[in-house]
Amino acid sequence: MYAIKDDLRSELDEIEAAGLTKTERLITTPQSAHIATAAGEALNFCANNYLGLANHPDVVAAARDALDEWGFGMASVRFICGTQTQHRELEEAIADLVGTEDSILFPSCFDANGGIFEVLLGPEDVIISDALNHASIIDGVRLSKAQRRRYANRDMDDLRTQLEEARAGGARRILVVTDGAFSMDGYLAPLAEICDLAEEHGALVMVDDSHATGFVGEHGRGSHEACGVMDRVDIVTGTLGKALGGGSGGFVAGPREVVDLLKQRARPYLFSNAVAPSVVAGSLKAVHIARGSDKLRQVLRRNAALFRGLMTDAGFELLPGEHAIVPVMFPGEEGARQATQVADRMLELGIYVIAFSYPVVPKGQARIRVQLSAAHSEEDVRACVDAFVQAREEVAPR
Numbered sequence: 001m002y003a004i005k006d007d008l009r010s011e012l013d014e015i016e017a018a019g020l021t022k023t024e025r026l027i028t029t030p031q032s033a034h035i036a037t038a039a040g041e042a043l044n045f046c047a048n049n050y051l052g053l054a055n056h057p058d059v060v061a062a063a064r065d066a067l068d069e070w071g072f073g074m075a076s077v078r079f080i081c082g083t084q085t086q087h088r089e090l091e092e093a094i095a096d097l098v099g100t101e102d103s104i105l106f107p108s109c110f111d112a113n114g115g116i117f118e119v120l121l122g123p124e125d126v127i128i129s130d131a132l133n134h135a136s137i138i139d140g141v142r143l144s145k146a147q148r149r150r151y152a153n154r155d156m157d158d159l160r161t162q163l164e165e166a167r168a169g170g171a172r173r174i175l176v177v178t179d180g181a182f183s184m185d186g187y188l189a190p191l192a193e194i195c196d197l198a199e200e201h202g203a204l205v206m207v208d209d210s211h212a213t214g215f216v217g218e219h220g221r222g223s224h225e226a227c228g229v230m231d232r233v234d235i236v237t238g239t240l241g242k243a244l245g246g247g248s249g250g251f252v253a254g255p256r257e258v259v260d261l262l263k264q265r266a267r268p269y270l271f272s273n274a275v276a277p278s279v280v281a282g283s284l285k286a287v288h289i290a291r292g293s294d295k296l297r298q299v300l301r302r303n304a305a306l307f308r309g310l311m312t313d314a315g316f317e318l319l320p321g322e323h324a325i326v327p328v329m330f331p332g333e334e335g336a337r338q339a340t341q342v343a344d345r346m347l348e349l350g351i352y353v354i355a356f357s358y359p360v361v362p363k364g365q366a367r368i369r370v371q372l373s374a375a376h377s378e379e380d381v382r383a384c385v386d387a388f389v390q391a392r393e394e395v396a397p398r
């Protein structure tokens with residue numbers, strides 16, 4: 001044991017020396033726009049709490065009531081004795097939101113992506129995956145026996161080439177898989193073009209909409225709604241851990257046969273505990289709120305537009321778009337250091353944002369990723385911009 005402890009310690013030291021150690025900041029409040037850490041109070045601009053449902057009174061009340069009505073735990077996988085009527089209700093509500101025949105819950109979206117590929121695709125099939133897809137897609141693809149191809153991020157010429165080569169290679173099934181919204185850029189996948197190319201080559205399309213379900217698209221149905229291809233995307237995976245209450249759980253939504261087969265074969269579904277009753281009830285309330293009204297989405301859009309406008313006026317370089325993920329760029333050699341120093345200073349000023357640099361994003365493209373929420377007030381957004389301006393002035397005067 002001592003030998004391995006020494007080995008692991010030197011590995012940890014290498015991570016530290018490279019400046020890549022991730023530390024957890026301990027939060028002493030519920031997740032919200034306004035939080036507190038030991039260092040003091042802060043406005044939170046780095047949660048995936050897009051609709052502000054993580055601490056929404058109706059969601060909290062639904063989860064609390066469920067403890068009395070449905071108990072604390074399931075102590076079973078779904079197919080033995082772990083399915084309450086509300087689990088099915090939630091699956092139907094998700095399918096309705098996303099616009100598919102049915103859906104199936106998983107313990108997380110990581111597990112949904114981990115379980116789906118090996119069930120649907122074998123050695124005679126090909127998966128074509130965007131190069132910037134989420135780690136859980138990469139791992140899920142690895143767990144399948146299908147042949148693998150990658151295309152450069154959102155590069156439709158490259159996707160065409162990969163599709164042509166897969167067809168020429170005699171593939172049985174071809175599946176194109178992409179994140180609906182890419183988390184480091186806030187860019188949407190070009191789903192209309194992807195669906196065109198997939199149709200042309202007889203391929204299926206799967207979208208991981210974890211950073212879109214509930215808030216992207218006019219009625220929050222996802223990136224396929226935003227791109228006008230709701231009826232052309234075959235399979236959607238997503239999470240309950242972001243906009244939809246931020247509790248936990250993931251799903252696959254799609255044709256009934258896909259869902260039915262996953263219930264027979266998907267290993268994270270068969271061999272991992274059912275989502276806890278209070279989480280199901282809170283998530284169900286969150287889905288109903290997201291489906292029932294555009295109000296929170298309008299607030300979120302107003303906040304994102306206000307932030308993008310004020311920051312552009314203040315001379316910051318942003319990646320373009322409308323997503324609630326807004327990358328504030330710190331390009332060049334000094335960028336990584338500047339982004340980190342600006343983010344650190346902003347926390348002292350009471351604004352919690354995170355800097356990302358290589359290897360999480362490409363070299364020379366360091367950024368502070370700001371995530372807006374419907375829980376932010378206009379005043380909160382203005383405070384964030386003011387802190388950016390002040391911190392830049394102190395760290396990297398222009």
Ligand SMILES: *Cc1c(COP(=O)(O)O)cnc(C)c1O
Binds near residue numbers: 107110241
């Ligand atoms: C967050 C995220 C996941 C993981 O979701 P969990 O439910 O937290 O496991 C998967 N895919 C993408 C694209 C994500 O952003």
